[in-house]
Amino acid sequence: MAFKESDRQEIDEKLAALITNSNAIRAVAAAVEGTIGPKGLDIMLVDRFGEVTITNDGVTILKQMDINHPAAKMLINIARAQQEEVGDGTTTATIMAGTMVQEGANQILKGVPVARVIDGIKLGVKRAEELLEEKKMDVKGIDDPALRDVALIAGREHTDIAELVIEAAKLIGEEKLKSKDFKLKDTIMSRAGAKNEVFTGIIIDKQKLNKQMPFELKDVKILLIDDALEPEQIAPEALRTEAGFTRHLEEKEEFKRNIEKIVDLGINLVLVDKNISSDAEEILTDAGVIAVERVSTRDLEKVAEHTGAKIMKRTGIKKSKEEINEHVGEADKAFEDRKLKQIRIVGGKGKPLATILVGAATEEIVDERERIAKDAASSLQASINYGIVPGGGALELAISRELEREKSKVKGMASYGLDCVI
Template sequence: MSLKQQASGGAEVDERLAALVTNANAVRAIASAVEGTLGPKGLDTMLVDKFGEVVITNDGVTILTMMEANHPAARMLINIARAQQEEIGDGTTTATVMAGAMVGAGVEQVARGVPVARVIEGLRAGVRRGLAAMQERACPVADVNSPDLRRVALVAGRGHDDIADLVVRAAGLIGREKLLDRAFKLADTVVAEEGAENQVFMGVIINKEPVNRQMPRELNGVPVLVIDDALEPEEIEEEALATEAGFARYMELQNQFRENVQKIIQLQAGLVLVDRGVDDAAEEMLTDAGIMVVQRVANKELRRAAEHTGARMIKRTGLKKDLPQLAACLGRAGRVYNDEKLEHVQVLDGGGKPMATVLVGAATGEVVGERERIARDAASAVQAALRGGVVPGGGAVELAVAREVEQVRAGMRGMAAYGVDCVVEALKRPLAQIVSNAGFNPLEKIGDVIAAQVETGNDALAVDCDTGRLADMRELGVVDPLPVKTYAFKAAGEIAEAILRIDTIIKKREEKSEKDTG
């Protein structure tokens, strides 16, 4: 073969790998943005927008979703992290770091001449075995009083004892049955407020104040009415008002509305929560009757309040019902309190389903958001642990699983074995990054941990980031929820496969609107 032919062949290979290398570099860049936050010694990241507004956080998903990322492959990875957050609520940094390692190792194998199809084949086999191995090592969490829940909350809560205690107390109040409900998210019960005292209580917070200061500040043992609509008269078109019949209809609606408001007073409702605005006349009538009214309540808060008090949400037209029917729609609250300092209303001891609120205090406005993110992570981890059990943390279980995945390689024929190597590399990555962030040599420590796990048969061994010595993660109280691990590992495998399968990048033509073509 001539030099010209060799050069031509090399150019074709480079061109074929161009899309893969470009995508891999984008994924690596995203992974490097969050890997420094991993582990107990992980550091914070500062995000700055064009106006100079600053967010300082250690939360992986916050960094990923707020950072500027224009590359399509980078956005794919960010979407995977977002999906992990929505489904599990924790583990986004681990998923991102493993995905970056898996893609990087896959590109190296392809560059060496291993066909992409064979890499993907081995990758799939490795991920399947890895998921099964993780499941085998899980210990179930018996109930909400298990010490493992406190340990999980402390790890996910980045060592904040006060937050871990709050979250575990909330889990105990809510109970196992509710926590196992897929539609319920313990993280949604978390609220952080500047100047607030840490507390957990049976009830919900409405982040609005009463319509005016003449309304009661505190109520005890009162019926609650929840209106998923505006507390205003039905509207009539302006054109209709110009006619005699239209004006008569308008007056009829006004009178009917006043009668409906009078029904609320007759029902002796103490608290009225309204989705939208409240008419001035209604406000005056309800104020005179000593009723607390809160308007423009967020829909999520409205629903939580209805569920906790046992109220059935109604529309404004529902007020036309007779008194016995309306009475059936009322809920009940043991106590309603307007906290003027924190500018919210607490609805406590409802007559419906148990609903706890975790109120996390923060000294300044700058740390409110981060305290809330930490508490939400801890809450999500606690719920995941109860659902799926726990495994040793600190990268221990991934390293133990990596040894089992290596055994899959020995049983594979052909080049698919190189795909298994990509999975092994990804499984080693969390411990390597945790150790590196703690200031130790990752290559040395990984070798030490693998040797110790094999020698002792203890898969919970990893590195104590305070001392650098090997330690049993369970004895140190470092445990992670199994669903966090499995979802992160599975997500990493999916994004790696998706990136490796992209052979060509083509810019889409811009779709012209009908206006432009017309």
């Protein structure tokens, strides 16, 4: 068959685009190859501002790479999807996807039709998934010894982190770990100078509003406000009028009465999403109440779940004492950690929630210690939900052999696509 010169040029351009895409994907995969597994090497990343990150976490490396190539971006999105769904295994997903693309490009360059390569890859991936399902083993409850091995390997053989994750999982319980709305990794934080610790409670990464407020509370009654704790605002134009200014003074007085109402109810911890006015600060400080402003909505929700509190808006404090009391949560103790500059709430009367505090020797390794702990937590939770398989590449080799046998059953050139999976 004779090709016209224009046809040859079009084919050459398509092959050039294929090679460019393959090379871009290969370059991204190569950047994380050396970090795979518990023995993987750390990589030092330096951004344009001179900020240094030391890590061997695949998705962290990929996120910080300045990549514009569309094919390479697709590979990074695969890693992000893996991180979102499972929380670990991003390096493995990146390397496997990159290798399949590279091998597929090689087959196409040898003359195998693109459609046949795709058919073979789909067939191989589907069969590999079936084999994975057949060979997986279910975890026998939260006390299964295999979970410690999972946490240890995913935690890059940091024994202290593996023990913390196991302890937290036992505190939380299997039922909670199997909930799709709960992620164990979200209970983890790391701080320089902190001791490794797991406790039933919540850490708010804020300090109390006023130094004169108490450092510790017992028999805590908690009020959560998803708003600013300040009087209703009067428009500047209205303030220029006598009626408007009078209304402003009335709002301030009503606001003070409402704050005193909170004190009368015995509420001794107030967490607010936005700012707290000076009037409220003064009244709460005099009454021995701890107030914390600019607490994130996510933290408010966690405190609400743990203490049984209901989050209210600013206008909620205008309600009767009985109605406000229905929104109050309870906990055994709350205190400020002056060294770490945190507020801790311990022993909430709502649902049990554990916090994993991972210590780090220096600021430079804080983030990496937290990433390691989150990988361990994610892998442990995934094991409880989906089961475990042999590691160290053993399962991949076993599946590869099975696919080799399947290859003889595949008719036509789709078998070359199956080679990409093998």
